[in-house]
Amino acid sequence: MFVEIITVGDELLIGQVVDTNSAWMGKALNNVGFEVIRVTSVRDREDEITGAVDSAMKRADVVLMTGGLGPTKDDITKHTLCKYFGTELVFSEEVFENIKRILANRITLNPLNQAQALVPKDCTVINNKVGTASVSWFEKDGKILVSMPGVPQEMKFNMTEEVIPRLCARFEMKAIVHKTYSVKNYPESALAIALTDWENNLPESIKLAYLPKSGIVRLRLTGRGDNEEEIRAVVLAEGTKLYDILGENILDENDSPLEEIIGEMLKDKNLTFATAESCTGGNIAAKITSVPGCSAYFKGSIVAYANEVKHELLKVSNETLEKFGAVSEEVVKEMVIGAMNALKTDCAVAVSGVAGPDGGTEEKPVGTVWIAAAHGKTILTSKQVVDFGRDLNVERATNNALLLLQKLLK
Template sequence: MRVVAEIITIGDELLIGQVIDTNSAWMGQQLSKLGINVGRIVSVSDQASEITQAIDSALSRADIVLLTGGLGPTKDDITKLTLCSYFKTELIYDHSVYENMRRGLSERVMLSKLNETQAYVPKGCKVIQNRVGSAPITWFDVNQKVLVSLPGVPDEMKAAMQYDVLPRLQKQFETDTIIHRTYLVKNYPESLLAETLEDWESALPQGISLAYLPKPGMVRLRITAQGEESTKLQTQVSLEEKKLLKLLKSDISLESEGSLEEQLGYWLKRLKFTVATAESCTGGRMAAKIASIPGCSDYFNGSIVAYQNSVKIAQLGVDKEILNNHGAVSQETALAMVDGICKVMGTDCGIATTGIAGPTGAVPNKPVGTVWIAVKCGLVTRTSMLCRDSGREMNIERACNKGLFMLLELLQECK
């Protein structure tokens, strides 16, 4: 059975860009794992009329409506009052909510009268206690549909979803199986890739679809399949995957769940290798990506941001003659940088970047967007040159993704 959910995030801070909505992406991933389709994600302001309109619209289409935000103790947190108005009910005091809040907060902060207002909940709802915060989660059954109001604080929302909301939804709704498989494709711009796959894509069986997910330096493909019979669906997806791999050969690889840096970390741990980065034009962003993964201390030794030639020479041991003869932005310099970082940091693997991120800095035969990348794993070294200018931010991001992907390929060959 096809079950559809809609997510409504509440808060002016989301609309003005002061806070980035990460809740919806996480919720969408978790719902999809249960076979629940996310039909829409909507952000609205802290205005009762906007919240009411969004709820009304969502309930007209979806089986499940999930709200996040607007449950704090301050005057701009109006979600509970709006829900009371919508369901024509009133706020009532719930002693269990107060006790849960007292246990959770009393050791950290002194409870105030404003905190006590969070113990009031809409009459007639099912109350789910907040495991890590103060605002309770409220569940409404509406004509065989469900509306759940959750805190906007990510840790509180995730705990409520994982331990309470998702298990209850799974028990209440019979859902289809949804399968996602994602692939990384290199050497193909999106338009050429679409042309190459046109006949195969047009012949996909009912219930199986393809999505193109371009990102700087590569294209991701996602096959999505949905249906009632899990075994049959798995067989169909595997058959289509074989056709896809045959079409794109060595230019495609199955992406493990998670980001590029997560996959890199997985392979470094699996092979018990270490890595370090030497970065010029990327300014340490590649190191930041690697270091963003929990447990990276098992494999990430460090980084040197060598923006100036003097740092390349002093810290990485790049020969002055290489810089004089070939320039900082060259294959030779990138190779010297990756050799240097592996020696200095004592690592099995290394990634080096040197280039012209822009918008200025172009020299004859080296326009803005020119970046040389070198990766090393043991005795194997590879290089690649990027030569497309898409603006400073995109140039840096593309170089980072390319470097991580190049090393990931090397690691996968070592298996």
């Protein structure tokens, strides 16, 4: 079954908001076997919305829309869809009750909120349990269009609780199996060379994609067919061949983020963990703590942006700081030891670097980052040298620190 997604809102087109809805929806739909064939973002203009809706309805079986359902003037999706489907807005007592419930204890009900109780007449209205804009489910010529609020948490709730279950009940779908192998130590093209024979001999039913990101290439195998178990077996057989070729360079086969892989390793080995961060500024800690349940292994961090904090809280000696500079192998080694001592953990990572855009020198240009990972008395270090811009330098340093820890703990 083919799905198209349309996200509506001027803010998407002028780039003030990144459309994260469509990726989330794509993932959720894919998991249950729907194929998203196109995502379109359009402005809050009637003709542009109608144009996008009309061509999507021709290509796809299901069109899912988000956005343009807010209480303010610039939100026109509801009116536009009424025109497109030849219906009108009517007041829904049920939706109004829900709006009152949602807004209770938050703000005083106002006429704009009341207008959100106007819903298209000829459609199935799904009350939005977590927001004031209701979901409209239209059907026409065997095709389905669902309009949802653009607020991500409201969209996610309604997709999960209402839209996906209803779509699954409605269509009979081909089975789909994804398996994603995360590979380290290979740039994309070198990996493709290493896998040439394997790739050329992949069964017809399997599709392969290379997804490179910050030092890791994810290989995604997708199988489609009538029998899920058969497809899974075919996909897994290809995965076994991948292990024969790539061995320990395969980091993970569940498309888990690095912070989850690390978390599982720490839990399995019953180890506690801390970070000492300079240029990453807490980013490694934030990543580690994005995993629910991380309190089982993560105790905390010292973000030592100023040198005096490196000295006072992490006990990096002033001599080392002066002799080698804050961005040096010697300093990250003392930082990582200092983190384990101060936070009383079994292992730690430490990072110090020049994130940029300023602060570079000839000897240590912007992009230079030293990383250390330690488990007890064993310390590994690595150096990062290329400048990809401040944000990406930090992101790469974060990933490389976790990769170094993974190498150490393996």
